[in-house]
Amino acid sequence: xxIATWNVNSVTARLPRLLDWLGETQPEAVCLQETKVAGxxxxxxxxxxxxxxxxxxxxxxxxxxxxxxRAGLEEVTQALVGExxxxxxxxxxIAATVAGVRLWSVYVPxxxxxxxxxxxYKLAWLAALRRTVEAELAVDRPFAALGDYNVAPTDAxxxxxxxxxxxxxxxxxxxxxxxxxxxxxxxxxxxRALKHGTPFTYWDYRAGSFHKNLGMRIDLVLANGxxxxxxxxxxxxxEARKGKxxxxxxxxxxxxxxxxPAGVPASERQVPVTPALLHNAVDG
DNA sequence: ATGACCGGTCGTACCGGA
Numbered sequence: 001x002x003i004a005t006w007n008v009n010s011v012t013a014r015l016p017r018l019l020d021w022l023g024e025t026q027p028e029a030v031c032l033q034e035t036k037v038a039g040x041x042x043x044x045x046x047x048x049x050x051x052x053x054x055x056x057x058x059x060x061x062x063x064x065x066x067x068x069x070r071a072g073l074e075e076v077t078q079a080l081v082g083e084x085x086x087x088x089x090x091x092x093x094i095a096a097t098v099a100g101v102r103l104w105s106v107y108v109p110x111x112x113x114x115x116x117x118x119x120x121y122k123l124a125w126l127a128a129l130r131r132t133v134e135a136e137l138a139v140d141r142p143f144a145a146l147g148d149y150n151v152a153p154t155d156a157x158x159x160x161x162x163x164x165x166x167x168x169x170x171x172x173x174x175x176x177x178x179x180x181x182x183x184x185x186x187x188x189x190x191x192r193a194l195k196h197g198t199p200f201t202y203w204d205y206r207a208g209s210f211h212k213n214l215g216m217r218i219d220l221v222l223a224n225g226x227x228x229x230x231x232x233x234x235x236x237x238x239e240a241r242k243g244k245x246x247x248x249x250x251x252x253x254x255x256x257x258x259x260x261p262a263g264v265p266a267s268e269r270q271v272p273v274t275p276a277l278l279h280n281a282v283d284g
Numbered sequence: 285a286t287g288a289c290c291g292g293t294c295g296t297a298c299c300g301g302a
Contacts, residue, residue, distance in 0.1 A: 009301085010291055034301085036291070061292055062300075110302060150302070169302065204302070205289030212288095216302075248290075248301080 001071070001099065001258040002027040005146035005219055006240070007107070007202075007249035011035040011066070014247055015043050021240055022050045025253060028071040028260055029098040031105030031146045035064030039091075042066065051265035059091040065107050065147070071099040071260050080128040081135055086121045093129070095136075099261050101227065102136060104129075106147035111168035119168060122150070126177035133184045137224055142258065144223035145186065148202075148249065151178055153188055157217035159200070169218060178222075186222040191234040191252050199236045202249045210241055219252050230256040 004027045008014040011032060022030070035042065035058060042056040053073040056066040067073065077095040092107040106129060111122035129145065136143055151174045155161040164170045182188070193199040200215025209215065221234065233255040241250040 013291060034291095110300080112300085112302090164302095167302080202302075208286090208288045218302080245290095 001101070001256045001260050002253060003029045003031075003098075003101070003103065003144070003146070003256065004237075004251045004253045005031040005033070005105065005148075005221060006251035007033040007148040007219060007247060009034050009036070009247040009249065011037055011043060011064070012041075013245070015046060017240070017245060017247075019046060019050055021237075021251070022047075022052065022068075025237070025251075027253065029067060029069040029101075029103060030251075031103060032066040032068065033064070033105060033107035033148045035066055036061060037064055048266045051267045053266045055094055055096045057091040057094045063091045063107060065091055065094045065105045067094060067096045067098070067103060067105050069096065069098045070263075070265055072263060073098060075102075080125070081131040082128050084121060084124040084128055086118065092125065093132075099258070101142040101144070101256075101258065102139070103143075104132070104136075104145040104147070106145055106149070108148060108150045110150050111174070113168060114166070114171055122168070123173055123177055126151075126174075126180070130177070130180045130184055133181060133186060137185050140226070142224065142227040142230060142256070144189075144221055144227045144254075145181070146221045146252070148218060149178070149220045149222075150218055151175060152216050152218055153178055153220070156198075157200075159198070159214040159216065169216065181222055185224055187225070187228045189221040189223050189228065189231055189234050189254060190217075191221070191236045191254070194235060194238050200250075201236055201252055203241060205248050219249055221252055221254055227256070230258050232257050
């Protein structure tokens with residue numbers, strides 16, 4: 001079973017590349033972030049034609065998360081436990097169960113700068129994620145919260161720690177919040193780097209950062225013991241960051257020794273599985 | 285290629301991104 005996470009930086013702008021990537025990579029499930037579309041504007045039909053059901057939550061211009069699956073999509077949940085807002089709740093988390101594996105797709109707030117209201121929001125949001133994880137882990141099954149955490153777990157996860165002094169993504173409170181998720185029972189599944197020995201997942205569009213490998217590892221797969229024990233491989237698909245019109249994030253792909261149920265692909269079904277759940281995006 | 289951003293928007297500059 002193959003599961004991936006990818007901040008696509010607009011599913012509309014990235015749709016041709018997303019569809020090509022699904023065809024090449026053949027994941028069972030994909031957690032998307034920064035879809036930047038309202039729930040009812042998600043390109044459901046194009047994704048279904050590739051065999052994937054969709055659970056999406058969108059705000060419109062910003063944020064937006066989704067889970068695509070070709071192995072079933074059940075128990076869709078649209079908000080964290082005690083989810084904070086800025087000031088209102090934003091489309092930054094959605095969950096679904098895929099072939100018995102519980103998945104959250106998360107897009108942690110950026111924080112903007114230490115001391116900013118958005119930074120306090122980021123920490124509050126991560127605290128709510130911890131509460132959610134603690135509630136989820138009461139059920140004994142493979143679990144992972146995958147997505148854009150906007151936190152580099154260690155200094156080795158940024159291209160130059162000195163360049164980040166005073167910036168978000170590397171501060172002690174942000175890293176302590178990741179530590180809280182570890183205390184709750186999650187493990188950081190560090191992917192293989194396909195080049196440079198640095199499993200970065202994000203490179204700024206500016207200044208040729210990708211070609212100079214000035215990146216960060218901020219897209220994470222945090223998993224419980226059942227999930228972690230099943231991992232046979234994990235890698236950063238830096239090929240997806242190349243060429244014309246990429247996202248500024250690369251996908252993280254995880255292979256699991258878990259059975260994939262036989263089923264009819266979404267593209268060959270008359271109606272989606274659990275249709276009531278698939279289009280109930282929360283707007284605003 | 286030794287230089288280098290992109291997406292969205294009642295927008296045609298500015299915000300947000302990290």
